[in-house]
Amino acid sequence: MRIGDAKQSYAADEALWTSTTQQVWFGLLLLSLLLFPFFASPYLLYLACLVGIAVISATGLNILTGFTGLISLGQAGFMGVGGYTVAWLSLHTSLPFPIALLAAGLLSAAIGMVIGLPSLRIKGLYLAIATLAASVFLHFVFVEWASVTGGMAGLSLRSAQLFGLTFHNDFRMYFMIMPLAVLMLLAARNIFRTRIGRAFIAIRDRDISAEILGIPLLRYKLLSFALSSFYAGVAGGLFAYFYRVVTPESFPLSMSIFYLAAIIVGGMGSILGGVLGAIFMTLVPEGLKLLTTAITPIYPQAPVFMSPLLGVVFGVLIVGFLIFEPNGLAEVWRRIRRFFHLWPFRT
Amino acid sequence: MKILEAVNVHLSFGGVAALRDISFSVPEDSITTVIGPNGAGKTSLFNCISGFYRPQQGSIFFRGQDISRLKPPARAALGLARTFQNIALFRGMTVLDNIKLGAHVHTKTGLLGALAYLGPARREEMALREEVERRIIDFLEIDHIRRQPVASLPYGLQKRVELARALAMRPQLLMLDEPVAGMNREEKEDMARFILDIKEEWGVTVLMVEHDMSMVMDISDHVVVLNFGQVIASGLPQEVQKNPAVIEAYLGDGDIATLRRRLNANTEAA
Amino acid sequence: MDWLFFAEVSLAGLATGGLYALIALGFVIIYKATRVINFAIGEIMMFAAYLFLSFAGGMQLPPLIALPLAVLGGTILGGVVEKVMIRPMLGESPISVVMVTIGLASILVGMAEIIWTADPQLLPEFLPRDPVFLGEIYLAPKIAYGFLIGATVLVLYLLYFRFSRGGVALRATASDQAAAYSMGINVRRVFNLAWVFGSLAASLAGILVSATGGLSPQSGAIGLSVLVIVIVGGLDSILGALIAGLFVGWLETVAGAFFGGEYRMLATFSVLALILIIRPYGLFGTHEIERL
Known part of the structure; x- marks a missing residue:
């Protein structure tokens, strides 16, 4: 049973972690994230890096779609902008990676704002389709602007650099990705403690009333687009550093859908939801791979079915969560927590 | 002294005129009520004042400044706050966040400040929380529900939270669209008391639309009557009550012979 | 500029557009009646085309039997999808x-x-193969006959919606759900009907399109073109779907x-x-007035 919940100051009441227990848990989580690479197998390390990148991008999409209510089918395109920016900078300059990632995020944010411009006039699904059009254009640019993007062959990167240190393996990449992911999550969490986050949610819930209550719609919609594509751009940049190659096919439309699926499964409009969704959806394919490897000795055809089965599983997850658990894994998590808060009493 | 003045406001949708040549004013420090039968244009008038509709003709002045061309957020920043007829709370937020949202135009935190939540951003949030708690939540007696999501609240409380949100806008002119509609007697009395306190203790001018006549007559200083998009009367509550045009608008022509004739015409038509 | 070539290409394009219009019609029917944007319409087409491949190619059924069977299969798929996946979402946000x-x-x-592997496949020939000439302009027979069949069905649809009981119920539901319901129209059945009819149009068009273009699991990507068509024409406009489709x-x-x-x-x-940018609700779509 959770007790001792009374606060003596508003600051204590508005803190991110309102009890010592929560602070201790968070400390432990950070500690285990720090120690993880020293004990993890190369495979787990690789997975952790993937999860980190997915968490950043999913959080970005969640800000736009989950919190501001603007559906985007362009997330992969924005990641592509980030990825190509980092790749180009790595080939033509020797900038340290934080600068390159910042540039990736900013360029992506700028393009995001341009694409968000129609959002004042068009809403809902029309907007989703406008973002789809935008991602078609971006894909076209990636393919056709060969002098910069390397065309269909794409670009190969050099390893990320900082103060003469190169990030050439997963172990080092982990220490680049994970702190950034934690930092960007905290920043996203902070946004929703302030007026800006409240304005986003207000626009999602009732845009017209929000405007009458003093929120300039276009400015905040663009801000949401910019923020979301900044996250996507940084994630795309990390993606480029991680795989050290980017091609137009690195950022397909299915990737945009993957991220939409992640925030639906995790929980739209919940930072925790975005995180859980990103972790879950990154691990599902890996789980399937494990399953396939296990079955192959008995049924040699299994690997052929791996990739289509993945599509089916993704689809079933999306549909299933929407129908049966529309608030996603975040709601499941809350339910578990509530159980322990009340334990040993029952609800 | 007039805080708000509408001059020859005309609003039509397609060919249908919702407001015709409306002129009226709201005296400072008053409770002014707009009454009128359903469809008279009361809410359309509110929407023109807060900027959601743009009248085709006429101007609206706020403290002498022409606000007809201003966008809704700019009007909010001047101190025009309102509530809505069908409660327009943000369902995804708690009561506290809904109220805080009202203070949007009076806070300044920018994107970077919000991301970091350090120094000024943090201080601003704390000051806001304190103001909201002290001045609004205590005043409206809603401290027990501040952490609840608004969707779970009963109707009367939702109305009260909406009022709280409007108060957080630090209004100069508070516009209430049917503040007691659908409430029981006790809730109505609470709301009437809050409105009077807002006028007297906060020094805020109130402009409201209301159908509940006993409340209108009890607390209004000034009444404006609309019918078919036109102002048909305005003045002190007692004067308006006796005005024959008003009685006709509400009850039809008082003459028994006319009523009977109309009834007969209706039955024949049917 | 070779005008003959341009004319041939244009004609082929218009004929393909006729099939697009049929798919777009299916899409608009579903949207008008149920307010659901069906991103899966391309995949329903693809599925029906594979059914045809199995019936006509695998089981060696004559095309005249295989075609209706495959269309029926796609149609049933649509009806089942509505019952199982769409109905539980009634009242949820359009995004969901x-x-x-x-x-x-x-x-x-x-x-x-x-079921059918990822490799592209060709549908068995089932349309006449004699070349078609309009004056001097050559038109590939598959495209020409595909267009003819598509156009016929399209006209039948339009007549059905104009004159039949079901069509009237569908239009009534489209214009005001609550009113239709209170007039005794079984709105749930109309929803189902809309999906059935929409999927029927899509299935037929899917088989005809695949007959010329070949078939793979990715064929459903044609749904993207259809999406463009209905946005250009206006989501709720049948006329818009026809014109924009062409x-x-x-x-x-x-x-x-x-x-x-x-x-x-x-x-x-780009279109x-x-x-x-210039007409956000499409050329012929209705712009709903926002209320507070």
């Missing part, structure tokens, strides 16, 4: 419902790949023939972007 159809698309692609079919084919395949998508999506 759209995501359900995106999920459905993902499922159908995966299943098609599992136009987009023509544009894609001409852009592809004169500039190369990579410009097909670019051309259609889409332009329309979204």
Whole structure:
């Protein structure tokens, strides 16, 4: 049973972690994230890096779609902008990676704002389709602007650099990705403690009333687009550093859908939801791979079915969560927590 | 002294005129009520004042400044706050966040400040929380529900939270669209008391639309009557009550012979 | 500029556009009646085309039996999808419902790949093969006959909606759900009917399109073109779907023939972007007035 919940100051009441227990848990989580690479197998390390990148991008999409209510089918395109920016900078300059990632995020944010411009006039699904059009254009640019993007062959990167240190393996990449992911999550969490986050949610819930209550719609919609594509751009940049190659096919439309699926499964409009969704959806394919490897000795055809089965599983997850658990894994998590808060009493 | 003045406001949708040549004013420090039968244009008038509709003709002045061309957020920043007829709370937020949202135009935190939540951003949030708690939540007696999501609240409380949100806008002119509609007697009395306190203790001018006549007559200083998009009367509550045009608008022509004739015409038509 | 070539390409494009219009019609029917944007319409087409492949190719049924069977299969698929996936979402936000159809698309692609493999395949020939000439202009027979069949069905649809009981119920529901319900129209059945009819149109068009273009699990991507069509025409406008269908079919084919395949998508999506900027609710769509 959770007790001792009374606060003596508003600051204590508005803190991110309102009890010592929560602070201790968070400390432990950070500690285990720090120690993880020293004990993890190369495979787990690789997975952790993937999860980190997915968490950043999913959080970005969640800000736009989950919190501001603007559906985007362009997330992969924005990641592509980030990825190509980092790749180009790595080939033509020797900038340290934080600068390159910042540039990736900013360029992506700028393009995001341009694409968000129609959002004042068009809403809902029309907007989703406008973002789809935008991602078609971006894909076209990636393919056709060969002098910069390397065309269909794409670009190969050099390893990320900082103060003469190169990030050439997963172990080092982990220490680049994970702190950034934690930092960007905290920043996203902070946004929703302030007026800006409240304005986003207000626009999602009732845009017209929000405007009458003093929120300039276009400015905040663009801000949401910019923020979301900044996250996507940084994630795309990390993606480029991680795989050290980017091609137009690195950022397909299915990737945009993957991220939409992640925030639906995790929980739209919940930072925790975005995180859980990103972790879950990154691990599902890996789980399937494990399953396939296990079955192959008995049924040699299994690997052929791996990739289509993945599509089916993704689809079933999306549909299933929407129908049966529309608030996603975040709601499941809350339910578990509530159980322990009340334990040993029952609800 | 007039805080708000509408001059020859005309609003039509397609060919249908919702407001015709409306002129009226709201005296400072008053409770002014707009009454009128359903469809008279009361809410359309509110929407023109807060900027959601743009009248085709006429101007609206706020403290002498022409606000007809201003966008809704700019009007909010001047101190025009309102509530809505069908409660327009943000369902995804708690009561506290809904109220805080009202203070949007009076806070300044920018994107970077919000991301970091350090120094000024943090201080601003704390000051806001304190103001909201002290001045609004205590005043409206809603401290027990501040952490609840608004969707779970009963109707009367939702109305009260909406009022709280409007108060957080630090209004100069508070516009209430049917503040007691659908409430029981006790809730109505609470709301009437809050409105009077807002006028007297906060020094805020109130402009409201209301159908509940006993409340209108009890607390209004000034009444404006609309019918078919036109102002048909305005003045002190007692004067308006006796005005024959008003009685006709509400009850039809008082003459028994006319009523009977109309009834007969209706039955024949049917 | 070779005018004869241009005319041939244009005609082929218009004929393809006729099939697009049929698919777009299916889409608009579903949208008008149920307010659901069906992102999976391309995948339903693809699925029906595979059914035809199995019936006509695998089981060696004559095309005249295989075709109706495959269309029936696609139609049943649509009806079942409505019952199982769409109905539980009644009253949810449009975003969620759209995501359900995106999920459905993902499922159908995966299943098609599992059942029929990922390799592109050709449908057995079932249309007459004599070349068709309009004056001097040559038109590939598959495209010509596909267009003829598509256009016939399209006209039948329009007549049905204009004159039949079911059509009237459908239009009534489209214009005011609550009113239709209170007039005794079984709105749930209308929803189902809309999906059935929409999927029927899509299935037939899917088989005809695949007959010329070949078939793979990714064929459903044609749904993107259809999406462009309905946005350009206006989501709730049948007329818009017809005109935009012809136009987009023509544009894609001409852009592809004169500039190369990579410009097909670019051309259609440029039109889409332009329309979204100048007429956000499409050429013929209704712009709903916002209320507080």
